[in-house]
Structure formats: structure tokens, C-alpha cells
Amino acid sequence: MKPTRLPLALFALFTLALSSLALGQENEQPIRSDPPKNMSIPDVIRAFAAKEGEFARARENYTYRQTVKVQTLEGDTVDGEYQSVVDINFDERGRRLEQVVYAPPATLQRVSMTKEDFEQIRSIMPFVVTPETLNDYNVTYVGQQKVDELNTYVFDMAPKHIDKNRVYFDGRVWVDDRDLQVVMTSGRSVPEGHTKNGENLFPRFTTWREQIDGHYWFPT
Numbered sequence: 001m002k003p004t005r006l007p008l009a010l011f012a013l014f015t016l017a018l019s020s021l022a023l024g025q026e027n028e029q030p031i032r033s034d035p036p037k038n039m040s041i042p043d044v045i046r047a048f049a050a051k052e053g054e055f056a057r058a059r060e061n062y063t064y065r066q067t068v069k070v071q072t073l074e075g076d077t078v079d080g081e082y083q084s085v086v087d088i089n090f091d092e093r094g095r096r097l098e099q100v101v102y103a104p105p106a107t108l109q110r111v112s113m114t115k116e117d118f119e120q121i122r123s124i125m126p127f128v129v130t131p132e133t134l135n136d137y138n139v140t141y142v143g144q145q146k147v148d149e150l151n152t153y154v155f156d157m158a159p160k161h162i163d164k165n166r167v168y169f170d171g172r173v174w175v176d177d178r179d180l181q182v183v184m185t186s187g188r189s190v191p192e193g194h195t196k197n198g199e200n201l202f203p204r205f206t207t208w209r210e211q212i213d214g215h216y217w218f219p220t
Contacts, residue, residue, distance in 0.1 A: 029145055029146040029147070031142055031143040031144070031145045031154055032144045034144050036153055036177070044153055044180065045134070045139050045141075046131075046134075047180045048129075048153075048175045048180045048181065049130060049134045051179070051180055051181045052128050052129050052181075053131050055181070055216050058216055059128075059218070060096070062088075062218075063087070063088055064088050064218075065085065065087050065088070065101070066085070066086045066087075067083075067084075068082075068083065068084050069082070069083045070082040070083075070108065070113065070117075072109075072110050072111055079109075080107050080108040080110060081107050082107075083104060083106075084100065084102065085101040085103070086099065086100055086101060087101055114200055116200055116202070117202070119167045119189075120167060120189040120202055124167055124168075124169050124189045125205055125219070126207060127169045127173075127185050127187075129157070129169075129182075135160075136159055136168070137157045137158065137159055137160060137168075137169075138157070138158050138160055139155050139156070140155060140156045140157075141154075141155055142154040142155060145174065147174055147183065150174075150176050150177075151177045151178075152174040152175055152176055152177060152183060153177055154172060154173075154174055155172065156172050157171065157173060157187075158170050162190065162191050164191065167189050167190070168190050169188075169189065169190075170187050170188055170189070171186050171187010171188060172185070173185045176217075179217075181209075181216070182217065183208075183209050184209060185206070185207045186204070186205070186206040187204065188202050188203070188204045188205065207219050208220060
């Protein structure tokens, strides 16, 4: 696939003084318990994991700009911020490059960014479950729900076991019932850490996807 510039492929914003919306609150439409149409639940799971694997491979051939902003708030006033803007490009030999466009000095004081936070931004917020990683999760069918103009199948996902050296997704995914592609995720990263040196906690997040190229649904 020829590299194609996307206007925006990932935007992450933490507001650490406020909790994010709980699962389901971002959708006012009720969840119906209807089973999938013309497919078994295991077939739907295998189908959307296969589509996610195809998307993950295709995404490696796209360029995009990633903007990350982390803020702490005192009331309505921002009292600390981390921000970075990075372009994902290719060099003349086709090797993938990350080029920093904007990275002012961080002013965070009440919280700090750990390597697990950056791993969450890199791989959990734009969460992709592939046939290779599907076995790491328990996947439970919840029902069907209308999201904007899309009818979706709703699944809860939780890691079967926790490796302390890895970061996992724990939350909910919405799958378009026609394309069988993930169009939204909401959850958090696990495991969180509680040690004598402090806590390594992660905010709950919601990631929306948009059909940028008429085929794949990219995190926006």
C-alpha cells in the first residue's frame, strides 16, 4: 500500500483531575440483548479479530500525526501539562521514522509520566486485537447498540491473565455489524501499580474511530 498522509490518526487527551465517562455513558442508546445477525457469536469474534489484524498490517503503511496532551487541573485551571506532537513518516529507504514536531518542556508536578503511560498512549488507546492477541483475552458478548448512525455489536474484553511486564486493555469494544470492524473502544490499561514508592495509575479513556480512507477505521 502506498503511504498516504492522514489528516489525523490519533489524538489522546488525559484530564487527570476528572474521571472519564463510565462505560456505556457515552452512548445514550440502550443496549439490546439481541444476538448477532446470521452469525454465531464466536464467528463474529473471529471475524472482527481478523479485520483488526488486517488493519494493523495496513496501518504500518500509513503516515500520520500523533498529538498527545496530558493535563492536571485545579478546579477549571490547568496547573500542569505534558504535550508532544510527532509525525510518523518513512525515510527514503522505507524505514519508519518518528519525527518530533513539537515538545515543549513538561510542567507536570503532581503526577509523573511513566513508561507504562507512554505504552498506553502507543498501543492501548488505539487498541487493536488481532488473531494473535485474541487468546490473551476473555471476550463476552453484551448485545447490540446504536452508535451515531451505526448499529454495533458490543463486547466486553478482559485479560485472561496478567504479565507484570505487559500492559493490557480492560474494557468494551463496539463492532460495526456490517463491516465487522471496531469503531469505538472504552476502558483502561491494566495492571496498575501500588508500591511503597507510589502508585502507577491509568485514567479511563474512550477512543473513537473514523473511516479515513473509505475502508479502514482509524483512531481519531
